[in-house]
Amino acid sequence: MLKILWLALLVFVPVICPCAQAQGPVTVESLLSKDTRLLVFSPHPDDETLGAAGLMQRVLQEGGRVKVVFMTNGDGFPEGVEQEDHIAHPTAADYRKYGAERRVEAVKAVACLGLKESDTIFLGFPDGGLSCLCQQFFAGPPAYRSPFTLESCPPASEIIIPHTDYTGHDLTQELERVLADFRPNLVATTSPEDQHPDHSVTYFFVQRALTHGRQKNPSFNPRVLTFLIHFGQWPLAQGAGTGLRLHPPEGFPDKGRQWLSLALSPEEATAKRRAILECHTQMIVMGRYLLSFARSNELFILEN
Numbered sequence: 001m002l003k004i005l006w007l008a009l010l011v012f013v014p015v016i017c018p019c020a021q022a023q024g025p026v027t028v029e030s031l032l033s034k035d036t037r038l039l040v041f042s043p044h045p046d047d048e049t050l051g052a053a054g055l056m057q058r059v060l061q062e063g064g065r066v067k068v069v070f071m072t073n074g075d076g077f078p079e080g081v082e083q084e085d086h087i088a089h090p091t092a093a094d095y096r097k098y099g100a101e102r103r104v105e106a107v108k109a110v111a112c113l114g115l116k117e118s119d120t121i122f123l124g125f126p127d128g129g130l131s132c133l134c135q136q137f138f139a140g141p142p143a144y145r146s147p148f149t150l151e152s153c154p155p156a157s158e159i160i161i162p163h164t165d166y167t168g169h170d171l172t173q174e175l176e177r178v179l180a181d182f183r184p185n186l187v188a189t190t191s192p193e194d195q196h197p198d199h200s201v202t203y204f205f206v207q208r209a210l211t212h213g214r215q216k217n218p219s220f221n222p223r224v225l226t227f228l229i230h231f232g233q234w235p236l237a238q239g240a241g242t243g244l245r246l247h248p249p250e251g252f253p254d255k256g257r258q259w260l261s262l263a264l265s266p267e268e269a270t271a272k273r274r275a276i277l278e279c280h281t282q283m284i285v286m287g288r289y290l291l292s293f294a295r296s297n298e299l300f301i302l303e304n
């Protein structure tokens with residue numbers, strides 16, 4: 001089923017902006033203006049900061065608008081719950097509490113980048129379960145049930161469309177609504193080649209929702225930048241906390257796509273580092289890894 005959905009996606013995602021090459025090489029900066037409306041899709045609280053903190057700051061500095069959509073609250077992380085709350089065998093209530101803590105941290109982290117709480121959208125879908133929604137729980141019923149929180153739908157406060165459950169269909173609908181409400185002209189999300197299933201599947205769901213949006217309204221055609229979080233030992237193998245330049249990982253299947261580097265100003269790099277440090281629950285478990293994203297640049301691939 002997953003392969004079929006991927007094939008459908010490849011067929012229906014249109015190639016845009018054929019003029020880009022004629023106008024010279026595309027840079028991240030060349031995609032931004034005061035009219036930029038950037039929507040960042042983050043699988044878990046912290047991915048948006050690790051991958052796109054500089055991009056978000058730059059868009060705001062240009063006079064554009066930014067919103068962040070958190071697919072999950074990051075509540076399915078046993079090692080994290082155990083270390084944060086010193087609980088050997090976390091219960092569903094412990095996982096939900098952990099998700100609530102990560103949600104608060106995410107708001108504080110993006111505040112370091114200039115965003116308000118009203119610029120965040122939490123969808124409350126299941127951490128560690130997004131790939132299941134792509135496969136056996138796409139249509140439902142039954143809906144997927146998180147083995148961590150034991151929930152089979154988002155918290156009531158996070159549901160946008162009534163009766164939303166943990167199914168791929170309902171997640172797609174929620175994403176379509178978010179896209180239709182904000183109408184971004186630039187989207188940033190995790191790479192389809194990211195090795196964390198929640199991350200690669202986030203790309204799939206975002207592209208699926210974009211495809212539906214384009215079919216309903218052909219003038220709606222935002223550009224899509226992807227950023228990478230998990231790929232082998234990258235970028236930890238390039239050093240942590242050094243602030244040095246970030247290079248693409250060796251062996252990444254770029255398929256002819258070009259990496260675009262966004263150089264951060266010292267102020268942007270400092271704010272990104274501060275934002276990373278706001279992710280206390282994650283710093284406890286993997287601080288070195290998180291800080292390996294605190295660099296003098298960020299890397300993106302323009303997908304379309």
Ligand SMILES: [Zn+2]
Pocket residue numbers: 043044047196199229
């Ligand atoms: Zn993540």
